[in-house]
Amino acid sequence: MNHEFVTTLIWLVPLPPLLAFFLIVLFTNRSKALSHTIAVGAALLSWLGSMIIFIAAVGEEYLGEHPFLSSINWLPTGDTFLQIGVQIDPLSAAVLFFVAWTILAIFVYSVGYHNFGQPKGDHDQPGLPPHGATVTDAHGHKHTVLSVEPMYSRFFAFIGLFAFGMYTLVVSDNLLTLFVGWEIMGLCSYLLIGFWYGKPSARNAAVKAFMTTRVGDVFMLLGLAFLYSATGTLNYREIFYNQVTLDALAKATTPFLGMSAAGLIGLLLFIGTVGKSAQWPLHAWLPDAMEGPTPVSAMIHAATMVSAGVYMVIRIFPLFTADWGGYELTTTMAIIGFIGAFTAFFAATIAVAQNDIKRVLAYSTISQLGYMIAALGIGAYVAAAFHLITHAFFKALLFLGSGSVIHGMEHGVMHTGNRKVDPQDMMNMGGLRKKMPITFWTFLIGGFALSGFPLVTAGFWSKDEILADAFVHSHWAIFITLALAALMTAFYTMRQITLTFFGAPRTEEAEHAHETPWTMTLPLVVLSVFAVGYGWVGIPEHFPLIGGLIPNWFHEFVGGTLLKHPKPVDFNIVPLLTSLVVALGGLGLGWLVYKDFKAGQPDPLEKPLGFMYQVLKNKYYFDEFYGHFIIKPVVWLSEVFTSKWIDKTAIDGILHAFGFATDGLGHTFRIYLDAPVINGVIGDGSYRLTQWAGKQLRFIQTGRIQAYLATALAVALVLAAAYFFLA
């Protein structure tokens, strides 16, 4: 394919959603149908462009060495220019692939999720979720049905902007435009989490998400500044694909913990990811982000924002491994590995005790992102990228599936009219398998992929690769932590599936749940195909029986992004067995514990876990911890210490003293100098003089042009005579 055509296309890919955003905001926000047509059409265009680029990228033989590149001068910085540009190398091609698919799926899904085609709500207001509408059917019966979202168009405008941010981030060829896309998404996540701004919880969640990610972003910006001052560029190729720069950065030392410059920059940038990808200790915002509409949750937790964080760490992988010998982990890598593994385990334990269907998935997302981060910490580059992509597919699927379940439950709530029933609480569900078959099967596929169900699902292959890497390079602590996390993942996934879909309906609402429209189920089906099939492109060569049937294409392709192509790990039976045991064990355990769960029972885990259950249910009291130890001290610092003591007492005191002294001085001056001399002589005097002169000269203002002309001429004559005779 024509090289130039592809690079042009790369520039164009992010634009349709942005255009859709402006079109909807400026022109079409009154028409719901037009707005979603524009938004979905834009997503379709971007998807088409992305697929063409992806195919072209796969067709290039040495894409890693010669990626699609195009850049322009942007900001003049003294003698040179800060360049911005686009680049598609194997990594961004692979990421672009899943981003395009998930974004398209979410856009289509949103049409159904926001009840397009349903009547207007009886008393729906902008800023609150729709409450339902009363309709009268042909027989005169009154029904309550789902009502259309009041701010339908606004939603599509926002996710359009969000998609623009993500595409920009993916096709960017430098960390600066990546950061721009990153921040656009930060803004959009704020807008979308707080989409139902009428709910205080949504408002708080939006602020929380924004503030928490901001903490990470500040460090990231520091890292960018450090990197720019150290190398003079932020371009990927010039830093990460340039052995000279990498060596120089690895050799440069910093005063911080004896790290190399490369390590410290990597760490600072990584903190940005900690915020964005909700890693411990900045994870607290992500579960609260569930306050947004479900497509937003899918958008943030699967396709875009959190993936962006991991994508960035994968990008800077050459940087923080620059001083890595290949075996002993550097400080930065150890920190990254530790945070990742810890987050993976810690979030998985919380997920076990949650009852909100979306919250379980939120913690599972945190946990899976921890997996990827841990993989990067131990140097498993390709495995992390692989898991990023498979996870994006099955997590988007699970989120959209959960949205479909909630939607079905809301249908039941409308039917019975009992609004006290929380449609998101899994304790109220059960038996939805028969009511919502498509949702059930796709959710099952997604759940099995998440648990790493052996051989068929994508999650198995990617997770196995991470475990194998940790095992082969003998990072025991990380291996064991991740294995335990995987066990728990399988357990809570099965718990979720069992509680939601199996058994008998535990409430009347669940009895009346209903399958969702095709706009919602079609994306589920498409994503479930990828949740299964995408794993097959990355089957290790030496896997027993099926290894080598399909070449390990993913490793070859994405590995080419790096200067030194990573070697695939040798096959070892122990991690494979571990994978099998934890996945199947966890699933089986989940099934056994929850298959006989009845309405009104306490959670079967409550007894064996004892007080730990409460701890888990309350998420290790992290929110409370932050509230007491960060927010309260900060509030105290600002309200009492800074405001009351420093500002009001000390600074104001000094200022008041100054003010008092100046006031006295000024008073003296005023009485003895200003009033008599300045005012009396200069001030009033000049005004009196002007007034007197004005009165005296008033007569020449006759209003007669001829008199003016005569005066002017007379003056001119006098001046000319003076000039003529004197000069």
Place this chain on the structure above:
Amino acid sequence: MVPLSWYLILAAALFSIGLFGVLSRKNAIAILLGIELMMNAVNINLVAFWRYANPTLMAGQVFTIIVFAVAAAEVAVGLALVISIYRRHNTVVAEDLNLMKW
């Protein structure tokens, strides 16, 4: 041949007479007449300088023609204004038009 000084003095005289008309006349049309006199004086000067300096350079005549054009424009607009004012205020006396006076 006629000395250049004669023309210049004549032009100065016509200019001054026109100036007197502009400064002293009550009637707005008479003021415009005075302006016409001044313009003619200028024209005589321009042509005289052309003739006595270098007749192959046509600048003097060209500017005379441009003065014609300006005079025509000025008279057209000036008289239109006078007539318009006359319609509204029923006067052509410049002194009476003191709306903008203090």
Place this chain on the structure above:
Amino acid sequence: MTPQQIIFLLTAFVAVFSAVNVVSTRNMVHAALWLIATLFGAAVLFALLEASFIAVVQVVVYIGAIAIMFIFAVMLTRRDIREGGPQHNPGWWSAAVISVLVFASLVVVLSNWSGFNTVSAPPVPEDSLVLLGKALVSPDAFVLPFEVASVLLLSALVGAVYVAIGNKK
């Protein structure tokens, strides 16, 4: 005294006499007619200066159009100032003083100029009219002022029509 000088003096006398009448006569129609006399005098002087084209234009444009327009304007506004009342402002004597002073200073300034007493002049080229035409339209010479003048005329035309048309209700 050459014949030319005699013609000049006669013409100059007529022109100055008419000009004085233009600014002093009470009857506005007479003033306009005296203006025509002055303009004729100027036309004769142009002819004397061998600027034949300018002389013709003076007669056609100034006398034929501008002076006639004045007469029209005078007649349209006749009711206002009857021939009876004073036609000059009360301060006319100061205007006279200023005018005399202007004249005096102009003469003084000019007489101090070295070329004031030029008597002879180079011959006028045969094709001076061709030169004038070329100068008006040549990009090296005066095409731009010429075009600007045409724009000025157009805008004056439009403006005059707009101002004089009044508001028709």
